[in-house]
Amino acid sequence: MATIKDIAKKAGVSITTVSRALNGYSDVNEDTRKKIVETAKLLNYSPNTIARSLVMKKSKTIGLLVSGFIRENAKDNFTIEVMTGVNDYASQTAYDIVLFTTNSSKQREKTYTQLCKERKVDGVIIQGIRTDDPYLDEVIEGEIPCVLVDIPKIGKHAGYVSTDNYAGAWEVGEYLAGLGHTSIGMVNGHEFAFVSQERLKGFKDSLIQKDIKLSDDRISNGDFTEESGGRAALQLLEDNPSTTAIFCASDLMAIGAMTALKSRGYRIPEDISIVGYDNILLSRYVQPGLTTISQDTYGLGYEAAKLLIDMLDHEGEPRKTIVLHELMERDSSAKV
Amino acid sequence: MATIKDIAKKAGVSITTVSRALNGYSDVNEDTRKKIVETAKLLNYSPNTIARSLVMKKSKTIGLLVSGFIRENAKDNFTIEVMTGVNDYASQTAYDIVLFTTNSSKQREKTYTQLCKERKVDGVIIQGIRTDDPYLDEVIEGEIPCVLVDIPKIGKHAGYVSTDNYAGAWEVGEYLAGLGHTSIGMVNGHEFAFVSQERLKGFKDSLIQKDIKLSDDRISNGDFTEESGGRAALQLLEDNPSTTAIFCASDLMAIGAMTALKSRGYRIPEDISIVGYDNILLSRYVQPGLTTISQDTYGLGYEAAKLLIDMLDHEGEPRKTIVLHELMERDSSAKV
DNA sequence: GAAAAAATCCGAAACGTTTCGGATGATTGG
DNA sequence: CCAATCATCCGAAACGTTTCGGATTTTTTC
Structure with a gap:
């Protein structure tokens, strides 16, 4: 040495x-x-970067704080795609990435700020945090530069990247109405995700504009898991047997819904159309292929890193970046 | 502060x-x-951990060096599962994880050792490295404590975790022979993966013991991608039209094979049985469900972290850990 | 050819911690 | 009551860098 x-x-x-x-x-x-x-x-x-960091008061590392980094969530490759994007951009720069997780009991005790201060990360990218997470306020008010993934909040040192969830859901509404569906339901995620709120609003609004009302009994909530999607979908059909199309706020729930409906003898898309959101890997492989809104998850991560590092290196203002989405039509939806 | x-x-x-x-x-x-x-x-x-690290000459971080951290590889969630395991164990300890990747052009210039020395990681876990990777020797001979995932080599400061690929492939052989198959082929991965070599050996040996010979023209090589699996499988059937069962050295290749064969009019499993390896998430969702060898990928990562941190904290000897595997019978295989 | 400017170099402090070796005072043992 | 032990504390060095302010030498300018 x-x-x-x-x-x-x-x-x-x-x-x-x-x-x-x-x-x-x-x-x-x-x-x-x-x-x-x-x-x-x-x-x-x-x-010796450590010695350098000490005197420069810059560690040249960014923290990647992911809440959903638990085994079950490996299913949607959302997390890993975001991570890959972050990593790809970061590796073009002088920054390294250190991984934080919040699910473990050990780190639960420590606050977000402590985590960052101790590890002396220059900034942090936060993914998968819920709106009711105690961290959230700490983050947005805090002094540590950060960018949020899929939480549209800007603070003094906090920017975000997201897709236009409202618009995406709107397009689904247009699409389903265009196929002639009029009896439509929605399986939403839990209320503590911004995306849930946005997707619901967008979907509702686009339907209203087509003179279709999405009443409350046509909305059933899951928690983004496969199993909950199935449950919610069945509930929906029980309450409204005439339903011919269901929009699920995530692919995983959509897949759960398909499985549950198929097991009850419904044919998809002949009896009922299903549309998801996310375009996770699975949606292409499932039978029938799932119609869904594709978001550039990788881009989400990439842009997040870009935004953060810009804030760090050039004292760029915190701002937002919106990445594109697109409707992927597959075989789970059809004309009524 | x-x-x-x-x-x-x-x-x-x-x-x-x-x-x-x-x-x-x-x-x-x-x-x-x-x-x-x-x-x-x-x-x-x-x-201030940085100041502490400087004087203690210990950074309390471990590097996670993953080669396959590119977009395409998000398909098999192998990588992320391993990462989750590593993360879960590490977060119970005082160690943090910093992410390295080797695919980017920028870091290509730097040697493995440089990478570690500069970032002052105490140890490193290496995943997805090929046997012909120039890093490999540097790693095993090097001074930096490390554990390899799925590369059975032990060095002065290097241990490894893996599954028993030989035994796993052996079981597939037994299983297929037990179903009455005698005309069997194998789609292997590229030769620069240890797992390829082991799986081939195990499969061959178990078949020989059942008096079935796996001649060279019954082995076709892919490169672990879906597309290559399809190509290799078709090649195999062209050379040996009588084939009734194919063992693919990875699920992704097996899925590729199924798609290719189905598009040529073969029925699975009626005309031909397919068995994979890895039990990736997709294999459960694909039609028909893929029979495969399930490995505890999460456990691989968990044990890797455990082993490494044991080496670091208690000066434990480098050693190996073998995690279990299991045959998952689904619908892609049947009696002949 | 002297003053001014430029080029090149260096000493020492600072970053925030750990730790070695010793200092101080109190307590104990005989 | 003196020496030995113990409990408690502290000064200063060290880790490997960066950087401020100045010093020394060389070149330029008139």
Whole structure:
């Protein structure tokens, strides 16, 4: 573990000069710089980022705080896609990523701020947090630069990336109405997700504009799991047997709904059309293929990292980035 | 950002005493300790891990080096499951995880050792590395404690976790022979994965013991992608039209094979049985459900973290951990 | 050729912690 | 009551960097 001091001694200069030479300062002679760089290579030197961080008060790391990083959630590859995006952008920069999770009991005790302060991350990307999570306010009010994924809130040091969930759900409404459906239901996620609220609003509004009313008894809530989707869908059909189309606020719930309905003898899409949201990997493989709103999950992560690092490096203002979505028509939906 | 110094001043003691009090040393009076702890809380103190790392020469972080962390590989949730396991164990300890990837061009320039040295990780878990990766030797010979996932090599500072791929493949052989198949083929992964070699050996040996010979023209190589699996399977059937069962060295390839065969009019499992390996999420959802060897991927990650942290904290010897596997019979295989 | 400017270098402090070696005072043992 | 032990505390060095302010030498300018 050669240090800057070793180089200084070997090259016959001061450590100041070594530091300045290696960091590309202009006030060091080209010859001495060459010599220093050479001996650095010779000694197999690599800088100690910890020492650097200490004096610079910058760790060049960003925290990736994911709430849903538990086994069950591996199903939707949402999480990993976001992570991949974050990682891909970050690896083009000088920043490294350190992984935080909030599900473990151990870290539960620590507050978000403590987590960040202790680990001295320069900023943090937060994913999968619920609107009722105690962390949330701490985050938005806090001093630590952060960007939220899918939570449209901007703070003094907090920006966000998201898709236009309202518009996406709106398109589903248009689409289903366009297919001739008039008796429509919705399986929504739990109320503590912003996406649930937005998707509900968008869907409702687009239907109203087509003179279709989405009354409360046509809305059933799940909690984004497969199983809950099935339950909610069955409930819906029990309350409104005439239903010919169901919009589920997540693919996983949609898949659960399909399974449950099929087991009750419903044919999809002949008897009932199902549309999901997310375009998770599974939706392409399931039978029948699930019609859904595709979001650029990878892009979500990529843009989040971009936004955060821009805030860190260029003192960019916190802002929002909206990534695109698109309706993917597959075989789970048809004309009535 | 209160420091230890602030506490010392406020509590009227030396910084030495503060440090020793906060770290639970015995040579500090219980009353003063209480006072110190109180003022620490009052000042909302949290220790600066960077400063600590610098002096302790321990960063309390482990690197998670994953090669396959690219978009396409999100399909098999192998990577994320391993990561989840690693994360779950690590979060029970004092260690944090920092993410490395090797696919990006930027980090390609840097050697593995540089990566670790610079970021000062105490140890590293390596996943998805190929046997022909230039990193590999560096890793095994290197000074940095590490554990490999699915590469059975032990070094002075390197252990590994894996499943018994030989035994798993053996069981597939027994299973298919037990179903009455005698004309059997195999779609293997590329030769630069240890698992390929092991699975081939195990499968071959178990068939030989049943007097079935797996000649070379009955083995076709893919590269673990869905598409390559389809291609390899078709090749296989072209060369040996009598084939009634194919063992694919990964689920993704098996799924590719099923799709390709179905599109050529083969019925599964009536005309031909398919067995995969990995039990990825998809294999349960695909039609028909894929018979496969399930490995405890999560456990792989969990045990890897456990092993590494044991090596770090208790100077445990590098060793191996084998996690269990199990044949999952679904609908893609049947009696001949 | 002297003063001013530029180029090049360096000493020392600072970042926030841990820890070694010793200091101080109180208690104990004989 | 003196020495030895114990409990409690602290000063200062160390970890490996960056950087401020100044010092020294060389070049330029008139």
